[in-house]
Amino acid sequence: MTIATALEALSTFLGDRLSRSKSDLAAHGQSESYFLPTPPDAVAWPETTEDVTEIMRICNEHGCPVTPWGAGTSLEGHALAVRGGLSLDFSRMNALLEIHPEDLDAVVQPGLTREELNRDLRATGLFFPVDPGANASLGGMAATRASGTTTVRYGTMADNVLGLQIVLADGRVIRTGTRARKSASGYDMTRLFVGSEGTLGIITELTLRLHGQPEAISAAICAFDEIGAAVDCVIATIQSGIKVARIEFVDAATAAAVNAYSAGSFAEKPHLLIEFHGSPQTVAEESQRLGELVDDMGGEGFRWSTKPEDRSALWEMRHTAYWAILASRKGARAVVTDLCVPISRLAEAVEETRADIAASPIPGPILGHMGDGNFHAILLIHDDAPDELAAAKALSHRMVERALRMGGTVTGEHGVGMGKLDYMQAEHGDAWALMGDIKQVLDPKGILNPGKLVPQL
Template structure:
């Protein structure tokens, strides 16, 4: 094989932490969505930044592709080894290095998952706020500039990563940012690597912003007869400045799916899920005001949950919605796509998307983090029916085109990977060429996650 010399050197460095077993390769070449299996030629399990540096130096010398791999929860083929090479599995770099309680930040390794991080933080009175739903690794979340259910209040990974340690394609190790809360010193390299999807460097350490655990939390759910009313209610709540920690939307099909999956008995109509953080008095007042606003848009069955177990059950329903939707069509896979539009155009974007799906040959539940104009369609397809996959791809294409027409973006949180490369030029124009120039400067041999984000 073309890479045998490199693998021989890597085996000397890593020993049994370099795997070439078929089961290991296949486990790292799959996708949670519709993309075909694309396994690497080897899987490496680094335990330190020094390991990553040595691996990259060897791979750079031999022109071997390198793909970073966290929890494998990405949806646009980000970790597929479409040109072979080495996948770096960060499951053995999953430690909390330092908790700076007084400064409300934490230094972690990239393989740590967000749920494990928050479990360790419970005793400190702090928490890490970004919640994409899946139990993703924080390194992967940074690489895709993830967001999620709490973005409407706490922001995306862009707002919650203070500094990074990054290994460049040739093995050099750099640090970006500091633990200070602001800086006017030079280019924002931290921002550059956030969302680069492993194409510019490999993240080996992150300094994350933390928040204080709220004194009180109140969650709620309410039903609507029409999807347009639910979405317009969201817009009204946002425009009135109600300080929500989360506000999520599920259409009738998504509610039907989570009922079947979780055994719940929620009325099968469009629903909003909402949560407020603050003092006992403030969350009670916010929940009451929310109920008054949404009532003007026909909301009914407003239920409030303040007990932790009730809130957990509510958000478990939302977080399991993807798997629940797959259950609507046994044996199905999905084209899972997201777009994000200015909040004033959200109702139009959702309504047009729903009508488009209704006119197609496939089903596609809609849900999303509508508080920031971001929503998803889970387009269900039978892998044995090519016509269904083509129909789903056509629907996704029209969603992307609609989002751009309305002043939005083709992805609010899933990222580009392979799945949305075709829309980069339409969204960015000549700026996409600038991204390619940056990629070439930092990775002249093109070994870092090739075939993703940029041309070539």
């Protein structure tokens, strides 16, 4: 039983939907982060659940590793075929299968991206709210339990996936969950697979919770002299019950980078960017309440608007932040890491992280989804300076230790993949071994996305 024999059988089954060309292998061997390229032995493009069933049957029979591939936007090496084998590209399984407007749900294939889904939903008055920033595939978002800018109001993928169709390692097909809004029937298998990063089964269909498009949206921006004051304002906003849909933070370095990148005129200070969803009266009232709070806490330049063009201008800083930060150091690439802590420890976590980065030899602007205690450091390194990668990894390590010390998690939304694998024991204790036991039951040959998430065999 070898990868080569599996690929021979797959070639017979898939024909030109299996590729071993260097360009296709290279395209599926890259990641958005610092991991070295790891091309698979072949790439397959399934078009139906039946295709995936037969692919998994063949790969299981021959012990061939299978690594799912969505849009390739993950940051911890989730989609890299680190043990070779097959990269399973879902770009051709990208259909919106069903919409049930009266029940506020939709059934989709895993290769459909969140932006494509929301374009398809425009005429219905509904939308899918989870926004990780990148135009990620919905299957990948479920597999990594993605969240993002709207989590503070709408929750993560765990809150917005009602059910799944899964192909197991041996080719069996199961369904988890229903379209009902609740159930007391058995184990919550849907949540087991949401966040499993392709290590337990292959998602071939998702039933998603939809939400009504808000009648009105307002956006606001304000600046603070110090990071601590801005974060304290976030905490006060959440604790006072002001109903924000997004509350984002960028530090002074990010503001400066955006100014240089897009000729902006933002004050080079920490900023909060906030959005409200609701009726015209509600968004006006909540914006006014926030403005009063910002004044009380020493903020400045508070502006809000419901006009789309004004909202776009106010959000420019956040929308362009990543590319502006990359451009701020010529020839650099980013090690992007994240942590999440209880909201009461957020100011402390941000201040300690900022001081730690300032004392390091590399720049690392901070931004994040402060409404749920989650923030990111964009650590900028040069490929020809190995000491900088070492410094970035050391900073990330201390961020992890800080999060755990404060009762938080090593990753709020990026997932584990390979990058956070070494910290799973510290966060989960014996529960991590139990995750490995579950993996062994569902995938005894260890062919599903090996090298990720669980203890390694």
